[in-house]
Amino acid sequence: MTPRHLHETEDCRAVSAVLQRVGDKWTVLVVSRLGAGPMRFNELRAAVGGISQKMLTTTLRALERDGFVTRTVFPTIPPRVDYELTDLGRELLVPVQALGDWALKNIDRVEAARMRFDGA
Amino acid sequence: MTPRHLHETEDCRAVSAVLQRVGDKWTVLVVSRLGAGPMRFNELRAAVGGISQKMLTTTLRALERDGFVTRTVFPTIPPRVDYELTDLGRELLVPVQALGDWALKNIDRVEAARMRFDGA
DNA sequence: CTGCATCCACCTTGATACTG
């Protein structure tokens, strides 16, 4: 494919770093839900399902820090906070979903390999 | 019918599962190294750099179980063990590197967002 | 050379209680 080997190592580190960033328990699920449009905190929480308040807050803060989502506070009572994907967030979704598509297509082969391995 | 929305949730779970699978500390680095061809245990360890013996063994076992690498033992003294990517392993590398390419292209935007967030 | 077993420090996650 690409016969450039000069920066192979640091490139792989970068790949690894991104995968660890989006490879935590909730990030992808939250970003995917937000792909449908802006959402409020508890709305998002219900849409994801099974996530604790603390983890949703933590996940959203990290996404906001990295520029993947925006946080909009409406100073009303009760307070209302909207979360929305940025352009960067939507762009991230493209390669992430490509990997997801690959996963769905090949899950059978992986599970077959596992049964073979565990049986032996 | 619009079947692309029917299984949205479980698809996202699948995506999340794969990302967690390849999102551990060493998997991507090991698979990337093996992309260059078969390697022996300590050869691989040196190529990756910074990985402990335990983690290399653990990572390789998991990759073998999932059908991403093959393990070939030569019953010599001292023993020699070769690891090599399977077709499935090489195919996995495609979407993973796509995500890595995206990361390299957008790392600046992410870091800019972080500085903005941390500064505020 | 390869790899298992053990122990341990750290990090992530989750449950719970409380605040504006």
Added chain:
DNA sequence: CAGTATCAAGGTGGATGCAG
């Protein structure tokens, strides 16, 4: 409603020693 604080529990990764 949205968010913070605290504590407990499990998982992950690393150091070391031993074995085939």
